[in-house]
Amino acid sequence: MGKFLITLRGSLPSCLRETGYSYPMQLLSKLAVGITQAINRCGFPNKDLEGQIRQVADAKFGDYQFNGAMGLAKELGLPPREVAVRIAEHLSLPDILATVEVAGPGFLNLRLRNDWLSSQLQTMGASDCLGVGRANPPLTYVIDFSSPNVAKPMHVGHLRSTIIGDSIARVLRFLGHKVITDNHLGDWGTQFGIILHGFKNQLNQENFAKDPVGELARLYVEVRKQFKTEESEDQTTDPVQEACRNETAKLHHGDEENRRLWQQFMPLCLKEIQKVYDRLDIHFDHTHGESHYQPFLHGVVESLEKQGLAVETDGAMGVFLKEGQPPALVRKRDGAFTYMTTDLATIQSRVQENDPAHILYVVDSRQAFHFQQLFEIARTWLKPKAQLHHVSFGSVLGPDRRPIKTRSGDAVASLDQLLDEATRLAREVNQSNSQPDGSSGEAPEEDAAGDAEVIGIGAVKYADLSQNRTSDYVFNWEKMVAMDGNTATYMQYAYARNRSIFRKGGIDMEKFRIDLRSISLETAEERQLGMQLFRFLEAVQHAGVDYRPNVLTSYLWDLAKAYSIFFQNCPVLKAESEALKMSRLGLCDLTARVLKTTLDLLGIRVLEKM
RNA sequence: GCCCCUGUAGCUCAGUGGAUAGAGCAACGGUUUUCUAAACCGUUGGUCGCAGGUUCGAUCCCUGCCAGGGGUGCCA
Numbered sequence: 001m002g003k004f005l006i007t008l009r010g011s012l013p014s015c016l017r018e019t020g021y022s023y024p025m026q027l028l029s030k031l032a033v034g035i036t037q038a039i040n041r042c043g044f045p046n047k048d049l050e051g052q053i054r055q056v057a058d059a060k061f062g063d064y065q066f067n068g069a070m071g072l073a074k075e076l077g078l079p080p081r082e083v084a085v086r087i088a089e090h091l092s093l094p095d096i097l098a099t100v101e102v103a104g105p106g107f108l109n110l111r112l113r114n115d116w117l118s119s120q121l122q123t124m125g126a127s128d129c130l131g132v133g134r135a136n137p138p139l140t141y142v143i144d145f146s147s148p149n150v151a152k153p154m155h156v157g158h159l160r161s162t163i164i165g166d167s168i169a170r171v172l173r174f175l176g177h178k179v180i181t182d183n184h185l186g187d188w189g190t191q192f193g194i195i196l197h198g199f200k201n202q203l204n205q206e207n208f209a210k211d212p213v214g215e216l217a218r219l220y221v222e223v224r225k226q227f228k229t230e231e232s233e234d235q236t237t238d239p240v241q242e243a244c245r246n247e248t249a250k251l252h253h254g255d256e257e258n259r260r261l262w263q264q265f266m267p268l269c270l271k272e273i274q275k276v277y278d279r280l281d282i283h284f285d286h287t288h289g290e291s292h293y294q295p296f297l298h299g300v301v302e303s304l305e306k307q308g309l310a311v312e313t314d315g316a317m318g319v320f321l322k323e324g325q326p327p328a329l330v331r332k333r334d335g336a337f338t339y340m341t342t343d344l345a346t347i348q349s350r351v352q353e354n355d356p357a358h359i360l361y362v363v364d365s366r367q368a369f370h371f372q373q374l375f376e377i378a379r380t381w382l383k384p385k386a387q388l389h390h391v392s393f394g395s396v397l398g399p400d401r402r403p404i405k406t407r408s409g410d411a412v413a414s415l416d417q418l419l420d421e422a423t424r425l426a427r428e429v430n431q432s433n434s435q436p437d438g439s440s441g442e443a444p445e446e447d448a449a450g451d452a453e454v455i456g457i458g459a460v461k462y463a464d465l466s467q468n469r470t471s472d473y474v475f476n477w478e479k480m481v482a483m484d485g486n487t488a489t490y491m492q493y494a495y496a497r498n499r500s501i502f503r504k505g506g507i508d509m510e511k512f513r514i515d516l517r518s519i520s521l522e523t524a525e526e527r528q529l530g531m532q533l534f535r536f537l538e539a540v541q542h543a544g545v546d547y548r549p550n551v552l553t554s555y556l557w558d559l560a561k562a563y564s565i566f567f568q569n570c571p572v573l574k575a576e577s578e579a580l581k582m583s584r585l586g587l588c589d590l591t592a593r594v595l596k597t598t599l600d601l602l603g604i605r606v607l608e609k610m
Numbered sequence: 611g612c613c614c615c616u617g618u619a620g621c622u623c624a625g626u627g628g629a630u631a632g633a634g635c636a637a638c639g640g641u642u643u644u645c646u647a648a649a650c651c652g653u654u655g656g657u658c659g660c661a662g663g664u665u666c667g668a669u670c671c672c673u674g675c676c677a678g679g680g681g682u683g684c685c686a
Contacts, residue, residue: 057629067628074666104629105666149686190685245684290686316684324612326683339686368614369681394615395680402679429648455648466634467623472616472679478635479622483648485634486624493648501645554624557633564650573645588645610648 025120025131025537028053035066038090044072062109063531069106080106114521120534121519125590130597132537134176142180142350143169145362149186150269151195153217154276154415156475160393163461163603164469165362166282167549170601175544180354185289189339193248196258198223213272249336276415281603293345297337300345301330309381319377328373343374351384358387365392391547394472401474422456422481429483451607458488458604465602466553486557488604491595494560496610498592505573520583525566529587532562536594549602556598563591
């Protein structure tokens, strides 16, 4: 491969090589080889080349474009268009390219041959994984996501880590990597001390019997309210906070009563959380909470101390990293360990047990400083071969544009409420569209409740996933439960309409898929849809390289648009000839499979009828 | 104080060192004897916070400023 930057819409090209992404259908590397050869034939230098091969900005220019000629021209002191023309003249990829055109100040616009594209679509269609195949070599990823505090009910703020993490796991698995997901529950920190303190002093027995988790959550909020505010100058003298710290420390030191209570609370909390995961269709390989690492914490601090990393400071043990920066505390004055200690133990354990190439933390961007410290300590301490990444995401803001905080006990929509509302709306829309008024769609009567859940939860997930994870966003009920425009519902609907064609046509899917025919891309609509289908691989790669599910939602939107235009303009069952009908059915079926698979990578299900 | 992030259409947000900066929603107008109208088509809407700099080319990179937010030794 040449020294090109292969750009998948701005993704990090070197990652493609580093992560060993090499798939038979990879077009960009083929183009890179061809263009490198052309540049060599011209006698132009190809080192330090800032050129780029990418999808065209506008379909009217072609399919792909090469932007390197302008930079090269500057280096050579030649007119940019002349350089572009010479590269174009020497560019020879006769099987793949139909046209190579120089345009504007020196762009090289490339158009793929229809027969080549068609053959690629056949390859995709014949492949179970739609031409994506296996990464070579597969890498091991540990992905840490969701990680709620078990003592509190999940709310909209927990949604992002949970569904973004799940989607990243699905994408990396689909790309052929080994993925280990781990829900690092907050089940051992100060929040338990708070609950223990509340339980011992302010318990409402009746509530606890009726709704134990609800009562624990209430206690948490109640006790938090009694803390001195952050403005007060000396929080170390706060008696309530001190008492909570004391309960935490007792738990950590093996106090019998606190251990017993912890063991009583945990199954209740876990059951509550599991309900949400079941609804969201999210599963973990491990649920190793903070408590899981408790036996190793002493050893961690000891080891850090031995290496001279941790030193005593005001009675606590801390690691000083940078001048002027506060130390990272690994053991508090009262002997309790911190989440820094737990996170270090967790890294150690993951490195030893899984030997991963990457460990991803899908966590709120506000914890950036923590991860910076954590990674720095871990690298010095363990010298792991694993790369550590904080896959951060922005905050969910309230209507006042300020982050929703639960520490202060803000009232926020619970996740259950959100999912209920979305499901309720889905049922409403579904019913209104199922009236026997002649113009309605096929009424799916069998499992209306289940269908509404698929649509409603899909809508909620899509609303979150379609946003770039790094930016904050304002929480909005209507947006979260919207079912028109660029939403999961739109994709599910496109899928359902697509399947309807096959039902109406009485097509035997198994026979049809075995008996694949060549796909005609004669009309502009067919061509555009085919092109979009072909780009599936690039979209998944890009999403995987950047850990960004919203790349997939953008792709889906483009694909669904292309399909809608095709659907509108190209009759399938009533196509002019049997051959054209079969070709278009082939396009439809491939579209359905790509839609379904991409939605699956987002953790969203489809319905055969809507 | 120090560190980090953000600023793009009325609202919510995409996007990119390259061609005329895009969607959804909202508003307005149109499409249903034709494979599902949860759809489609069209119109309106922008000094990409401000000012410099680097570059053949900057909304994107750099610096400063303004505005908002976050973090910051005993919460996680």
